[in-house]
Amino acid sequence: xxxxxxxxxxxxxxxxxxDQQAAAxxxxxxxxxxxxxxxxxxxxxxxxxxxxxTALLVTILLQLFLS
Numbered sequence: 001x002x003x004x005x006x007x008x009x010x011x012x013x014x015x016x017x018x019d020q021q022a023a024a025x026x027x028x029x030x031x032x033x034x035x036x037x038x039x040x041x042x043x044x045x046x047x048x049x050x051x052x053x054t055a056l057l058v059t060i061l062l063q064l065f066l067s
Contacts, residue, residue: 003030
């Protein structure tokens with residue numbers, strides 16, 4: 001069972017959505033939130049990898065042209 005976002009569940013309940021449907025919708029949204037968190041962490045890793053590769057490339061090019 002996925003975790004449920006209480007604020008979303010409460011908002012659905014305030015809109016007179018039945019309890020079971022509100023819980024299912026809140027769990028589905030929590031699943032998307034977990035996916036987005038994974039995508040953000042992967043993007044952060046790729047950003048660091050690109051930065052390191054760019055720094056190495058600049059270092060190699062400087063050594064090539066300045067020596």
